[in-house]
Amino acid sequence: MKCLLKVFALFLGVCFLFVGCSDEPDSANSNQGGSLNNNVISGSIDSFQNKNINVTTVSCYGTGTDILGSGTISSLGRFSFPLTSPPENCLREIFDGGIFVGTISDTTALIGFYALQTFKSNQEIASYCLIRTNCNQINELRKVGVAYTCLVYSNKDVSIFGNHTITDEYADPQYSGKSVQYCSFRLKKGWNELVYKTTKRVITAYSHLEETSLTDTITSDLKWKLLSDINYQYGNAYNKNVNLIESIFLK
Structure with a gap:
């Protein structure tokens, strides 16, 4: 993978998961925290105000x-x-660049990353991203300490423990860049939810260093939220998010 989660801008294809607004009463056993269970995604949007948010559908984007x-x-x-299984040709190898030091239980496993996009009743893209995170604004997703989850499909059970380093190459030798992702997670065959977190970010005029973590530990501070971004009206913000995650895996 190029850094497994520089996720929301590299996905060129789209996989849809539509969610429409409904006034039907909720069942008593609704999963308030939001999770994946037997390939079913469920959750409760934090501070949801239906009358003030014109969102009627949500779709899942990725490859395909x-x-x-x-x-x-x-x-x-x-x-x-x-959630249904994506086509096999939409999945990819875990790492396709950089240097990984650690262990991968099954190097033949193929994975795909996916995220949620909102739409209005007429299927016009809405200016909200549905994401499970500990921040309150879309432009905070890459800040140190901010974490968010992404949906990952794997065609096999696989565990990954180690660090993956990508060194950027520039024509001008005075510039340098490096991204290091610390991986500690297990994926079961089917759908999974991973947590991406920025742990260090240092940017100067001539260099940048970013350290991130990718784990399967979902902490209580991560809430399902609708984050506003005017770019989502044109389909750009969602791609930024997917690239944001894929840039972690696929720098």
């Missing part, structure tokens, strides 16, 4: 063009719907 699932967002901001 298939519809991977659909469901509804209730008037209380809760959602739950199953």
Whole structure:
């Protein structure tokens, strides 16, 4: 993988998971925290205000063009719907560049990264990103200490422990850049949820260093949120998010 999660801008294809708003009463056992269970994604949007947010559908983006699932967002901001398996040709090798030091239990495993995008009732893209995070603004996603989750599909059970380093190459030798991602997670065959976190970021006039972590530990501070970004109206912000995650895996 190029740094496994420089995720939301490298995905050129789109996989849709549609979620529509509904006033149907929520079941008593709704998963308030949001999670994946038997390939079903569910959650409750933090501080959801249905009357003030014109969002009726959500779709899952990644590689490919298939519809991977659909469901509804209730008037209380809760959602739950199953995810189907993406086509095999939409998956990729875990690492395809850089230097990885550590262990990968099965190097033949193929994975794909996916994220959620909102739409209005007429399928016009909305200016909100549905993401599970500990920040409150879209432009904070790369700040030190900020974490968010991404949906990952794996065609096999696989565990990855180690660090992956990407060194940027510049024509001018006075410039330098390096990204290091510390990986500690297990993926089961099917859908998974991983946490990407920026732990260090140092930028100067001639160099940059970024350190991130990718784990399967979901902490209580991560909440499902609708983050506003006017760019989402034109489909750009979602791609930035996917690239943001893929840039971690696929720098």
